[in-house]
Amino acid sequence: MTNIATDRPGLAWWVSLGALVILGISTQVWLTKPEERGADVTAAGAGSVAVGGSTHGQVKTRVRGSATQNPPDSTAGGIRATGPGSIAIGGDAMGDVSSDFDAPR
Secondary structure, eight states, X not given: OHHHHHHSOOHHHHHHHHHHHHHHHHHHHHHHSOOOOOSXXXXXXXXXXXXXXXXXXXXXXXXXXXXXXXXXXXXXXXXXXXXXXXXXXXXXXXXXXXXXXXXXX
């Protein structure tokens, strides 16, 4: 498009070139902006893990015991891991995620 705009200059070509540049810049800014993190990150369960953003490694929990605790209200906003051994990730999980809960018999 730059070649056409400079070889045969015309208002329409320059406007198109300007729109393409603005679109490219805005797309680049949008793709490189940092992740927005939740303000409320809660890990309330025994052995639970809550991550407000992305994880880039392994996330693993192992809990032995009873699940008799009363977790907080899970309908509230934010990122919440409320049960025993629970995992909550607010972004992307780039590695293995596993949870193991052994309840007493």
